[in-house]
Amino acid sequence: xxxxxxxxxxxxxxxxxxxxxxxxxxxxxxxxxxxxxxxxxxxxxxxxxxxxxxxxxxxxxxxxxxxxxxxxxxxxxxxxxxxxxxxxxxxxxxxxxxxxxxxxxxxxx
Numbered sequence: 001x002x003x004x005x006x007x008x009x010x011x012x013x014x015x016x017x018x019x020x021x022x023x024x025x026x027x028x029x030x031x032x033x034x035x036x037x038x039x040x041x042x043x044x045x046x047x048x049x050x051x052x053x054x055x056x057x058x059x060x061x062x063x064x065x066x067x068x069x070x071x072x073x074x075x076x077x078x079x080x081x082x083x084x085x086x087x088x089x090x091x092x093x094x095x096x097x098x099x100x101x102x103x104x105x106x107x108x109x
Contacts, residue, residue: 003031005043012101021091036082036093037063037070048072049096058096073097 006012009010016031023040030039037060040048047057048070061069070082073094082093 002044017028019087019089021087021089021093023093024095030087034072034087036080036085036091038086039087040082040093047095 004013008106016033018029019032020027021030021036021039023045028039028043028045030036030042034042037048041060046059049058049072050056051058058069060083061067063070065081067082068079072080073096074080074085075092076094084105087093096104099102
């Protein structure tokens with residue numbers, strides 16, 4: 001994991017308890033009171049979902065809850081913003097998957 005431990009302005013950051021969670025079936029470590037997005041970023045995960053139409057990878061963009069690019073599924077609940085959601089011990093997070101194109105289905109059907 002990559003994290004700041006000694007901030008240039010805030011100084012030495014306090015130690016926090018490590019917890020574990022799962023993302024796309026793989027176990028990761030986070031710190032208490034950390035967002036899902038921050039924990040994934042610290043663990044080298046950059047892609048959080050795929051664009052609904054193009055299938056291109058999407059990740060953290062604004063990190064303040066406005067853009068909705070970081071939507072993931074948390075414990076079975078879809079469309080949760082990873083940048084605003086605090087990771088919990090044992091949480092199961094899944095990346096957003098590309099949805100079938102409704103227009104293409106209508107043309108085929």
